[in-house]
Amino acid sequence: MKQGQAKRVQNADAPGVPTRRAALKLLDAVLRRGLALEQAMDNAAQGLAPNDRGLAHAIAAETLRRLPDLDALIDSATKQRLPDDAKARFALRIALVQALVLGTPGHAAIATVLPLVDGGPRKLVHGVFGTLVRSGALLPEPPTLPDAVALRWHAAWGDQMIEDAERAIAVPPPLDLTLRDPAAAPDLAGRSLMPGHLRLDEKGAVPGLEGYAEGGWWVQDLAASIPARLIGKGNGRALDLCAAPGGKTLQLAANGWRVTAVDVSESRLARLRDNLDRTGLSAEVVAADLLEWAPAEPADAVLLDAPCSATGIFRRHPDVLHRVRPSLISEMAELQTKLFARAADWVKPGGVLVFSTCSLEPKEGEAQLAHFLAGHPDFAIEPVLPEELPQGVTPRADGSLRLLPGALADAGGMDGFFIARLRRLG
Known part of the structure; x- marks a missing residue:
């Protein structure tokens, strides 16, 4: 088909179809090409209005949350199993998740995907969808994790973790705010689980919320706020390594540190600079590869929130459940080992080093800490104390912190993290 003809076909789409077409592109990018959902958004949703863009993302994300169960339904209604990458399977996933989860009327759900x-095979898609809807088909609650993920996490953490993870994936996570000044909370409905934190009762457009324009807070999952909290207040020099999108930099600056924020991604640092401007906080921002960059002098505090598989943030980024493979976990672990060793050289004697990853993989947490300590006798764990954490969250016996999906589940949960605080011996 010539380019002009393709454009005319696209322009002839009925209302609602371009949004579902964008959702299809998003799912294809994640499941077939291994891209992150957010990474694929601009290309997939090109030309869509903001509301339609948001709906395309919601359809794709909810499909990824419930993919094993959607596929089980589809397979129950077909004589021959559709290939995983068949367009008919993708269309049925999109139609079913709308009708069974998002509340879209059945006629609209199928009309916009045909x-x-x-x-x-339009007749096949229409027939399978109609059969399932007429039979009163439902998706199980809680959703089912992909087999490969469930096997890997069960081997590491056991039955309870799998149950907690399945409950956690059922709904998108709450919106957490970190306050620039803990004594100046915005007048927003919510609850505080730690000083300087607010978990909102309802989500809304972030820029329109009270205190946003004045820079009184920034969005940051409660778990993600803990690494910088463990450094505490200070007036010395701090390095925030792998700093983008910048929540930890803002925390350190708000606590009095002179911060140098380093990240390899110039585009992601743009968001950090915007937040510094909005909050009135200051930091030196450096775009550099940490394997090549080095500070002019050691710092009093170093925070390394290392690149990782990001499996701990599966609640808000369900694509990680489907695109992260053991090979990527091993690749990230190798990079973390190198960065951990480099960061150690940049800590003054007597200074503090906090290592963290938003991962649920032991290779990217416990194993990293053990390897580091074996090769760095000049560092020791400075145990995380219960009073430094939300009530109900406890450190591990060695003083490090492992956050699993069951943490604070009754209060909305937390992302999965591994965090260790170390002190360089004088």
């Missing part, structure tokens, strides 16, 4: 299989 054009996605033009030239393909």
Whole structure:
């Protein structure tokens, strides 16, 4: 088809179809090409209005949350199993998740996906969808984790973790705010689980919330706020390594530190600079590869929130459940080992080093700490104290912190993290 003809076909789409087409592109990018959902958004949703862009993301994300269960439903209604990458399977996933989860009327859910299989098995898609809806098909609660993920996490953490993870994936996480000044909380409905924290009762457009324009707070999951909290207040020099998108930099600056924030991604640092401007906080911002960059002098505090598989943030980024493979986990662990060793050289004697990853993989947490300590006798764990954590969260016996999906589940949960605080011996 010529480019002009393709454009005319796209322009002829009925209302709602371009949004579902974008959702299809998002799912294809994640499941077939291994891209992150957010990474694929701009290309997949090009030309969509903001509301339609948000709906495309919601359809794709909810499909990824419930993919094993959606596929089980589809397979129960077909004589021959559709290939995993068949467009008919993708269209059925999108139609079913709308009708069974997002509350879209059945006629609208199917009408807006049939054009996605033009030239393909439209009758099959329509027939399978109709059969399932008429039979009163439902998706199980809580959702089912992908087999490969469940096997890997069960081997590391056991039955309870799997149950907690399945409950956690059922709904998007709450919106957490970190306050610039803990004594100046915005007048927003919510609850505080730690000093300087607010978990909102309802989500809304972030820029329109009270205190945003004045820079009184920034969005940051409660778990993600803990590494910088463990450094505490100070007036010395601090390095925030792998700093983007910047929540930890803002925390350190608000606590009095002179911060140098380093990240390899110039585009992600743009968001950090915007937040510094909005909050009135200051930091030196450096775009550099940490394997090549080094500070002019050691710092009093170093925070390394290392690159990782990001499996701990599966609640808000369900694509990680489907695109993260053991090979990526091993690759990230190798990089973390190198960065951990480099960061140690940049800590003054008597200074503090905090290592963290938003991962649920022991290779990217416990194993990293053990390897580091074996090769760095000049560092020792400075135990995380219960009073430094939300009530109900406890450190491990060695003083490090492992946050699993069951943490604070009754209060909305937390992302998965591994965090260790170390002191360089004088």
